[in-house]
Amino acid sequence: MTRCSGISRVLAAGAAAVVSTLAFHMPSRAGFTPEQLAGFEVTHLRGEVNAVLPKQKVIEVIDPEGHLEIVTVGIDMAPLRLRKGDRVDVSLLDGLVVDLERSTATTLSFDREDIIMPMDMGPLKKGMRMALASGTARVVKVSASDRSLSLMGPLGGIHNLDVVMPSGDDLFPALQAGDLVDFRLIQPVAVGIDRIATAAATAGASTSQPLLSSRADRRTSLKAELLEAFELSQVQGTLLQYEPDQQVMELKSPYGHTLLITMGGGLKTAGVRNGDEVIVDVLDGLVVDLSKGSASSLSFNREDVILSEDFGEVRKGARVAMGTGTAEVVKISEEDHELSLRGPFGGVHNLDVRPGLNGDPLAQLKLGDFVSFRSIQPIAIGIRPAR
Template sequence: MLLICSLLASALLTPPQRALAGFTEKQLAGFEVTELTGTVSEALSKEKVIEIVDPEGHTEIYTVGLDLAPLGLQPGDEVSLSVLDGLLVDLEASQDQELSFSREDIILPTDMGKLKKGTRVALASGTGRVVKLDRQDGSLSLMGPFGGINNLDVLVTPENDPLEDLKVGEFVDFRLVQPVAVDVRKLPTPARGPSVFTPPLAADLLRSGTTLKAELLESFEITHLHATVTRLLPDQQVLEIEGPEGHNILVTSAVDLNTLRLRPGSNISVDLLDGLVVELRPSTIKALSFERQDVEIAGDFGPVPKGTRVAMATGSAEVVRISRSDRTLSLRGPFGKVHNLDVSKRMPGKAFDELALGDFVEFRFIKPVAIRITPLASR
């Protein structure tokens, strides 16, 4: 409650402005939709604001484009939401190395693409630090002064690509439209306890001639981020890292880990081929399972040389987040962990398009592969 009150305080002292605050209709029409589940921590019907804990444990605050009162939401309620993702419309290198954030709320005077007349929209500006970058998706993550991470789509045009020369770790001045929930649905509370298991770091390498065809990797997208090493097995070319949002990610490496002198606690800059779903189908059993098998790539693929060890995962999981425009998916597995994955372009569209939140699916996916690792000075 403290977080939501502190962020709303300045916005609620004065009535929402009936203006566009310098944003054009084209900019406000650039939103993409993400569907996700979450747990309510606070719902303010009068102000049309909801605070939830998302599937990965983040606290997220959304303005809401509908009347919350009929839902009667209370802390602890489970909900599913359709959210117009946060949209970055201005970005430039900052001369300031101090993080800052200011917010103003407006009421839209007309329909703006997916945003309807009368919707309350939160606008923000300030200085943030880039902690994650995905040029193919046109998205980045900024850390603000409160320690929160803002995951944002970027408005890219043929004339202007704000991500072109951007690097992880840089400070930027930004202007953005914060996420807006355009649909909220109350769900039954699931009987789900916390996981006490830790997924294993090691796995056997299949030696029966099984290899991964390099063309499967053509759908991979590259993410640039800073991370901290938590566990590693150099002889198996496997490491676990903690990303900027505090999540642990198991990664196989196309870089020889024995040459880097890494240890738990080492800070690194890393380029990752994101986790990729290559098979997906509805599951007839509502149970979670997970099995990992390591294979080798059969041929060179760009920066990934022949023989690189790749971790393949199979099993069944629950769908907890969907972004259809980005073709990304979040699956909750048996260890309580949420896997954020791209969906292969080779997969039939129907298998992905017909998914709904809460579905149980059988999957096969490739876990992230590090193609560049650079040790950083300790911070």
């Protein structure tokens, strides 16, 4: 689960909270600069419409990970005739943090202010409605290398956000999972929406990704250049089960789905039990082979390998899980080389795609494509109880 981010998850849960949050309107000055706007990235997302407010130019979308996202719509909504239950492909400008400070508050809060664009700014035109959000939130994931983080707000929702380069003191390098922060951010803005005719994919059945591989271990080495493409992240979640002898754990992330993590060896796990809230330092999952496929069904195979030499902070003899199979593309972030794949068990895998893959497949893909892939699953290099 890399930057699971790229997409801003709004702080909203439940119909009453959504209606009050969406309907609030207070036109004001923009409150951000063209330089901050340049930090936006266009991401492509497939999801299901949960609510439509044409007058407010706002829709609520259930994203591939199953939680709600409020999106301000920067185009004419009338021709779309969107209704609840429609499946859509959305091109949007991702949520962007423009102010971030360590908070002295002990409670979480959220406020939203609608703004009217005073001038053209790239794809955002004069007179277009946008939304600014501010408040206090808890950090649940930090990705230092690409300056993205995930924030949990008072209503249980998650923001996956980019942090624009600050002009003053830079708080970001000192942030850790569990910290409380005061923030101001620009919420996601849709710049293109296409309705799709395919039925919603059903969440995978009663099966789940196997915790242990049924294949025999084999010894292998990983190319050193792969390490450069890995991203070091901190993620806070609930430990569902772990097998210290097998060097593998299963974590329930703040987004509600499970994450299989292999343990890089030498981890101090004394006193860690199932059900504990923990913070894990991970090398995020990485796609090393990717090609557009002709398959119309999803598949997954897992193979455990034992490292025959050190791989960065992962020691020789550590178990690493390799995943292969076919999956559906549900989110594309070309600029950050990130991809979200829906697998056969209903889960969504947020992965980095190693730059330099033959044919630059990321640029050739679109939402809904089936791909064949080979990936290294996340590797834990540290674990400790959450505060």
